[in-house]
Every structure is written in C-alpha cells, then in structure tokens.
Amino acid sequence: MATDHPFDVLEYRDGVFRAARVRAIREVPLRMVVNGRELVRLMFTGAHPRFLAAGYLLSCGLIESARDIATLDVEEGPDALxxxxxxxxxxPRAHALSVTSGLGRVLAGQGQRLRTQLPLAKGWVDPAAVVRLAAELHARSDLYRLTRGCHNASLCSAGEMLLFRSDIGRHNAIDTLAGQCLLEGLPTGDKMVVSTGRVASEIVHKAVRAGIPVLASTAAATxxxxxxxxxxxxxxxGNVDAGGFRVYSDPGRLAG
Known part of the structure; x- marks a missing residue:
C-alpha cells in the first residue's frame, strides 16, 4: 500500500500563485479488535499493521510478551484495515480512552505496570554514534522529504541502525518498532531508539515497556x-543535532 498520494494544489511564492503538484502522506484507519471487542482505531500510513498492533498492545500493558497473543490477523474491512x-x-476491560500530547488515543492507566528498572550495562553508548545515527535517521527519511508529513524512528545497536520506520506520528513509529521486536523475538536490552519529535511521557513509557534502555530524539523532552x-x-x-545533544537522564550507559 502506498504511503503517499499526489495532489494538484496552488502554491503562493514570491507574491505569485502557481500550480504545483505535491505528495501528501496517507492516513489509513486501523481498527483493533481484541477478543471480539473493538479496542481503538489508530490512524497510520498503512505500513506494517501487525507490528503496530502488537506494539500498541505492549505499550498499553495489555500484553507482556508475544506468548500472550494467540492470534493476530490483519484484514481489509469496508472502511479500515x-x-x-x-x-x-x-x-481486556472496558478501558477509558484519553488523548495524548501527540493527539493519539491511549488506554487510561497506560504505564502503570512499567518495569521498575531497565537493564544497565555501563558505558556502551558512544556519544559520537548518537550524533551519527540521528544524521542517518534524517538521511533515510525519503517519505519526510517527499511529504513533510511524518515522524521517523529507528532501532539501533551501539553503532548500527537495525530497523527504520516512518509514520504519521512518532507514537506509531515507535510502537511499530516495539511490535516487530516482540513478534520476531529481537532482543531489546542492549538497543536504543533514535527518533524525531518531542519526547512526552507516553514516549518514555513506550520505550520502558519495550525494554529499550536508551531513547534519543532530535527534539526536546517534557x-x-x-x-x-x-x-x-x-x-x-534530546535535541540531537550535528553539534551534540542534551542528556536529561543517564544512569551510566553513556561512554566518556
């Protein structure tokens, strides 16, 4: 499924209107039905729905591991995937839904069953690698350059980008990474997420729920x-750019 769509528009530049053709990012509804009951509808690009669904369930605390999922199937419905x-x-209980700072919907009480402490191995994160991986994040984002309408997130080892995802919001991009790790059995205790977008509390909760001990963003944290x-x-x-970054929290994983 294509993640963007062309439109003919008018552009106003240098005091003049001109015809132009642009690419807009798609918004596709994903209706999540858990144990026969609709849980939530998420808007996303249409890419990797199984990973997004699994990551969302993990971040909301409805599952702890892939073993908790008996089946997960994606079908095309009349108005949504x-x-x-x-x-x-x-x-699942009839949870209330609340609006996050990214205008996404999450289950009330998300984050209440977080791990108390993430795994700690000291000194394995090279500061120069964080800067380099953030630059690679931008370099890989063809969809952003095409539409200017997405966020990006990547799963990285100490020095290599392993997975890259783009989506309408950073919440979806990170959930999709977490869901792929969950369903494919990829270890997370020695990995980091490098992403775009403001780091709000629910983004931290997603990393903690996924067991990912390092989270770096090109934007600020709340x-x-x-x-x-x-x-x-x-x-x-936070605030990773070519010149460096800001460390809000580190129990010793950063080298130097």
Missing part, C-alpha cells in the same frame, strides 16, 4: 518525560 487479536489469558526516565533508569537524550 482491521487487526483482529485473540489474547490467551486476558480479557518535564514529566524526564521525571519518568529518571524513575525507571532510562537514558534519555
């Missing part, structure tokens, strides 16, 4: 995100 999930030993990162032992890095 539909992710139909059967959980083994859990019947106060609650910093407090949550320090509480759970997350290395939180």
């Amino acid at each position: 539909e992710a139909r999930v059967a959980l083994r030993n859990s019947q 106060a609650l995100a910093v407090e949550s990162a320090r509480e759970h032992g997350l290395t939180l890095i």
Whole structure:
C-alpha cells in the first residue's frame, strides 16, 4: 500500500500563485479488535499493521510478551484495515480512552505496570554514534522529504541502525518498532531508539515497556518525560543535532 498520494494544489511564492503538484502522506484507519471487542482505531500510513498492533498492545500493558497473543490477523474491512487479536489469558476491560500530547488515543492507566528498572550495562553508548545515527535517521527519511508529513524512528545497536520506520506520528513509529521486536523475538536490552519529535511521557513509557534502555530524539523532552526516565533508569537524550545533544537522564550507559 502506498504511503503517499499526489495532489494538484496552488502554491503562493514570491507574491505569485502557481500550480504545483505535491505528495501528501496517507492516513489509513486501523481498527483493533481484541477478543471480539473493538479496542481503538489508530490512524497510520498503512505500513506494517501487525507490528503496530502488537506494539500498541505492549505499550498499553495489555500484553507482556508475544506468548500472550494467540492470534493476530490483519484484514481489509469496508472502511479500515482491521487487526483482529485473540489474547490467551486476558480479557481486556472496558478501558477509558484519553488523548495524548501527540493527539493519539491511549488506554487510561497506560504505564502503570512499567518495569521498575531497565537493564544497565555501563558505558556502551558512544556519544559520537548518537550524533551519527540521528544524521542517518534524517538521511533515510525519503517519505519526510517527499511529504513533510511524518515522524521517523529507528532501532539501533551501539553503532548500527537495525530497523527504520516512518509514520504519521512518532507514537506509531515507535510502537511499530516495539511490535516487530516482540513478534520476531529481537532482543531489546542492549538497543536504543533514535527518533524525531518531542519526547512526552507516553514516549518514555513506550520505550520502558519495550525494554529499550536508551531513547534519543532530535527534539526536546517534557518535564514529566524526564521525571519518568529518571524513575525507571532510562537514558534519555534530546535535541540531537550535528553539534551534540542534551542528556536529561543517564544512569551510566553513556561512554566518556
């Protein structure tokens, strides 16, 4: 499924209107039905719906591992893609939905069952690698250059970008990474996420729920995100650019 769509528009430049052709990012509804009950509808680009669904369930605390999922199938419905999930030993309660700072919908109480502390191996994150990986994040973002309408996130080892995802919002991009790790059994305790976009508290919760101990963004963090990162032992890095970055929280993973 294409993640963008062409439109003929008018552009106003240098005091003159001109015809132009632009590419706009797609918004595709993903209807999540868990144990026969609709849980939520997410808007996304249409790419990697299984990974997004699994990552969303993990970040909301409805599952702890891939073993909690009996089946996860994606079908085309009349007005949306539909992710139909059967959980083994859990019947989701009728959770309230709340609006996040990214205008996404999450289950009320998300983050209440976070791990108390993330795994700690000291000195494995090279500061120069963080800067380089953030530059690579921008270099890989063909969809952003085409539409100017997406956020990007990547899963990285100490020095290599392993997975890259673009989506309408940073929430979806990070959930998709987490869901792929979950479904494919990829270890996360020695990995970091490098992303675009403001780091709000729910972004920190997603990293902690996924067991990813380092989160770096090209944008700033909110106060609650910093407090949550320090509480759970997350290395939180913000404002990454070619000249460096800001360290909001680090229990010792950064080298030097």
